[in-house]
Amino acid sequence: MELYETIYKRRIVRDFKPEIVPDEVLKRIINAGMQAPTHDHLRNWEFVILKDKADKELALQFIKKGTEPQLEILKQTLVDGTPQQKMYAIAMPRQYSMLMNASHIILPFFKSNSGVLKPTCVSSLNPLSSIWCVIENIFLAATAEGLACSMRIPVGEEGKNVADIVNAPENYLLPCYIGLGYPADNKPEVEQIQYTAEQKMHFGKW
Ligand SMILES: Cc1cc2nc3c(=O)[nH]c(=O)nc-3n(C[C@H](O)[C@H](O)[C@H](O)COP(=O)(O)O)c2cc1C
16 A cells, blocks of 8 residues: 555544454564654564453453443434544443454553653653654554554553553553454444644744
């Protein structure tokens, strides 16, 4: 797939077919992730891959709770909400299933330092910024392979709890979970808010 086509085609997908992604495709995607720029020239990244149902259930146990009560409100939002509210109405009830039903869950860990969780300036966040470059490469590579990704940011203690479950070392943090798989044919289309470059560019001064 041509690069611009891949970029425009990439979307977060939250419904997957029950098909398994072959190992060599998964490796290509992770290798593409690791071509990302890195703040320390070290590429301090590790990837825990979950494929078995039991392993997924164990890691996702911290998500399961909490989404059910909102379902009725979300159904109405799908009808009369703003594009952002509609996205939430699709996303919220799927926070567990979009990972559980993915062929693989990728947990991208980055080596942290004392500054990341207590930043004093933007560069304190460099380890976090670098892993997000990796994550976008993974999304694009998956798209180029005809696959798609879901993504969730761990909330509160969730990331630490997942890290403990998969034996990640203390100084490695989890920025997000990634679900990887073949997009379902009947997945809901999420209305996008599109901007043009002309609307956002400021030549010389803002
Ligand atoms: C920093 C960040 C956090 C996000 N957190 C979540 C999340 O917790 N759960 C989820 O389903 N999607 C999450 N998303 C995906 C966004 O909802 C999605 O990217 C956005 O709606 C735009 O849609 P698109 O990626 O399909 O273009 C997140 C995206 C980003 C960049």
